Structure formats: structure tokens, C-alpha cells
Amino acid sequence: MQAKSPAIPFARPMISEEEKRAVLKVLDGPILVHGPLTKEFETSFAKFTGAPFAVSVSSCTAALHLSYVYLGIGAGDEVIVPAQTHVATAHAVELCGARPVFVDAESETGNIDLDQIEKSITPRTRALSVVHYLGMPVNMERVAEIAKKKSLFVVEDCALAIGSYFKGCHVGLFGDVGCFSFYPVKHMTTIEGGMLITQDEQISKRVSQLKAFGYDRTIGERTLPGLYDVTSIGFNYRLNEIEAALGIEQLKKVALFLKQRQRNHEILSRELSQLDEIRQFKTTAGEYRSSYYCLSVHLTGKAASHRNLIVKYLNENGVGTSIYYPQPVPLMHYYQAKYGHREAGFPVAASISKHSIALPVGPHLKEEQMLVIAETFKKAIEMIKKGSFK
Numbered sequence: 001m002q003a004k005s006p007a008i009p010f011a012r013p014m015i016s017e018e019e020k021r022a023v024l025k026v027l028d029g030p031i032l033v034h035g036p037l038t039k040e041f042e043t044s045f046a047k048f049t050g051a052p053f054a055v056s057v058s059s060c061t062a063a064l065h066l067s068y069v070y071l072g073i074g075a076g077d078e079v080i081v082p083a084q085t086h087v088a089t090a091h092a093v094e095l096c097g098a099r100p101v102f103v104d105a106e107s108e109t110g111n112i113d114l115d116q117i118e119k120s121i122t123p124r125t126r127a128l129s130v131v132h133y134l135g136m137p138v139n140m141e142r143v144a145e146i147a148k149k150k151s152l153f154v155v156e157d158c159a160l161a162i163g164s165y166f167k168g169c170h171v172g173l174f175g176d177v178g179c180f181s182f183y184p185v186k187h188m189t190t191i192e193g194g195m196l197i198t199q200d201e202q203i204s205k206r207v208s209q210l211k212a213f214g215y216d217r218t219i220g221e222r223t224l225p226g227l228y229d230v231t232s233i234g235f236n237y238r239l240n241e242i243e244a245a246l247g248i249e250q251l252k253k254v255a256l257f258l259k260q261r262q263r264n265h266e267i268l269s270r271e272l273s274q275l276d277e278i279r280q281f282k283t284t285a286g287e288y289r290s291s292y293y294c295l296s297v298h299l300t301g302k303a304a305s306h307r308n309l310i311v312k313y314l315n316e317n318g319v320g321t322s323i324y325y326p327q328p329v330p331l332m333h334y335y336q337a338k339y340g341h342r343e344a345g346f347p348v349a350a351s352i353s354k355h356s357i358a359l360p361v362g363p364h365l366k367e368e369q370m371l372v373i374a375e376t377f378k379k380a381i382e383m384i385k386k387g388s389f390k
């Protein structure tokens with residue numbers, strides 16, 4: 001927890017006049033949900049990613065949950081889930097009464113270790129979920145091979161991966177579904193919000209129903225206002241018109257935001273490249289294009305055991321940081337207590353959680369600030385070397 005907001009925050013939503021005007025316009029009108037802006041946002045998101053279908057939802061967690069409800073998993077079913085991710089990736093499985101089976105990360109990228117997936121698959125496994133960790137795409141060709149061989153449904157958690165491409169194709173389109181987040185610290189925001197993309201019209205239709213109570217027809221399809229039937233159970237997981245208005249404006253700027261993130265990442269990465277005490281995760285290379293969510297440094301040697309002191313030093317000197325993620329999900333209390341997981345089962349994810357620091361690269365930062373981050377970080381490392389931290 002940071003005592004006060006640092007001079008260089010880890011993230012800041014990029015809201016300006018366009019967003020404010022768009023929100024006020026919605027408030028001046030009569031339609032706050034079920035309106036044209038939600039449709040327009042879905043259409044522009046589909047266009048941006050190249051998806052045939054996009055369904056807006058109230059969060060990425062909602063998108064993940066609806067994916068498994070669509071699949072119809074429940075007690076006795078298993079889903080492969082990366083250990084190094086946000087809890088939402090696993091919660092979505094757990095919410096359906098199914099069991100998340102965690103697989104450790106590989107150390108170069110922090111992504112799920114593809115070599116360890118097959119041995120975790122049992123006759124009960126129904127789906128395979130992957131997370132593009134910090135925006136670095138997973139090798140989706142290998143994921144598709146495994147899924148095909150074992151007849152598994154593939155869920156891509158793209159919460160940090162708008163603008164991530166594998167072999168020139170936007171992530172989220174390799175699996176059966178791709179789930180995005182518009183939470184404030186992500187690449188673009190609708191405050192709360194999410195999107196599910198798919199190539200499958202049936203999935204898009206069914207998820208659209210499930211997110212709105214299981215109604216059998218949309219407002220536009222009703223012959224008499226207020227007349228509908230319900231053909232299945234459903235949720236209230238809709239995005240509203242104000243959130244959609246924000247999303248439309250943010251999406252117009254997201255290409256620029258991505259460029260600024262990449263530039264900031266390049267500056268910081270270069271400035272820290274000579275440090276022996278850290279290891280940087282692999283980002284864009286060849287067929288993998290990252291969305292540069294942040295620059296996470298994995299501390300090594302003596303620095304590793306001083307992670308929290310380094311974080312404190314950075315925060316006290318005006319540099320905001322974060323940790324992705326604070327513990328491997330299987331070791332979070334709920335999962336640990338329920339399934340009895342041990343750290344030894346997830347050594348790579350555990351090391352990333354304990355020894356990494358996420359540094360900011362967001363579009364709210366200019367080159368001078370990137371240099372300040374680098375200098376402050378180097379000073380912290382100097383202090384470790386000199387033994388100034390006790």
C-alpha cells in the first residue's frame with residue numbers, strides 16, 4: 001500500500017474532454033442501458049481486434065464466467081489455469097463448481113509453461129485457459145495443438161492484452177473466446193467493463209443472452225414493449241451506455257496509448273539493461289508482439305531478498321510500482337486451504353511473485369519521467385550493493 005500517491009504513479013486513466021463530453025451526452029438522453037452506444041462499442045472493438053463477434057460485458061471476470069457457463073462445466077469438471085495470473089482467471093472456473101488445475105509459469109515470459117500442460121490433463125479436463133501475462137502473447141499455435149489433441153475448449157484471458165498479436169493476429173481470436181478488461185489500470189478504461197470476442201456466432205448469441213437474464217429477445221426484437229420470455233438462467237452482466245460511451249472514445253486513442261507504452265518500455269528497458277541484479281521478461285520478439293502493460297523486473301541474487309525494501313525506496317522517492325501478481329493463485333488463502341497446494345508445485349510463479357517489481361510505462365509518462373524511474377531504480381540497487389539496506 002502506498003501512503004500517498006507518488007509523483008510518478010504506476011497507472012493513471014487517460015480521461016480527457018472527449019470522454020467527458022460523451023458521458024454528459026448520454027446523461028442528457030433517455031437511454032442508459034440496452035442502447036446504441038453499447039452496440040457501437042462492440043462493433044468498433046470487433047473491428048480493432050479483427051473479431052467477427054464482440055459482446056460487451058460488465059467486466060473481464062464476467063466474460064470469463066460466461067464462457068464457462070456457456071460451456072456448461074460444473075462439479076467434477078476440471079480446467080487448466082495458469083498459476084501466475086489474477087485470481088479472476090481461476091474464480092471464473094470455481095464459480096461454476098468446477099476445479100481449476102494450476103500449471104506453473106515458464107521463467108522467460110511468465111506465461112503458462114506449455115511443456116507442463118499435458119501432464120495436468122485428465123479425463124475430467126474440459127477447458128484450457130491461458131493468460132497473456134503482462135501482454136506478452138502465449139504461443140497459441142502450441143495451445144491449439146494441445147487443445148485439439150485433447151478436445152478442449154480454449155479460453156484466452158486477454159485482460160492485459162489489447163494490442164497483443166501472435167503471428168500478426170490479435171490475441172483472443174485463437175481460442176474459442178477471448179476476454180478483455182477495461183478496469184481503470186488497464187490499457188483503456190470504461191471504469192468497470194469487459195468484452196468477449198469469438199469467431200463462433202453461436203457463442204456470441206448465447207453469451208449475449210446469458211449476460212441479460214436469459215431473455216429470448218433483445219429490446220429491438222420485441223414486438224410489444226416489455227414482452228419477452230426467458231429460456232434459460234442468466235445474469236445481469238451488461239455494460240451500460242455511459243461505460244460504452246467511454247469505451248468508444250478510449251478505443252479511438254488506444255493505438256496511440258500502445259505506441260507510448262512501447263516507447264516508454266524501450267527507454268526503461270534500455271536504461272536498466274546493464275544491471276546484473278535484474279532479469280527482464282522477454283517481450284516483443286519475432287512473431288510475438290506485446291502490449292507492454294508494464295516493465296516487470298525479476299530481481300536476482302542479493303537484490304531478490306530485498307524486494308520489499310526496493311519497492312519502499314522507489315515509492316518514497318516518487319516512483320509508483322505494482323506487483324504482478326502478489327502470490328501464485330493456488331497459494332492464495334482460499335485456493336491453498338481448499339486444495340492444499342504447496343509452493344514447491346509452482347516454483348517459477350512463486351519466484352516471480354516474491355522477487356519481481358512492476359515498473360510503470362503507461363501513456364501518462366513522458367521520456368523525462370522514464371529516466372527518473374531508471375535513475376531511482378539504479379540508486380536502490382546501488383544501496384543494496386553497498387549494504388545500505390539492512
Ligand SMILES: *Cc1c(COP(=O)(O)O)cnc(C)c1O
Pocket residue numbers: 058059060061062085086088089131157159160180181182183193194
Ligand atoms: C485485471 C485482470 C482481470 C480482471 O478484470 P476485471 O475486468 O476487473 O474483471 C482478469 N485477468 C487478468 C489477467 C487481469 O489482469
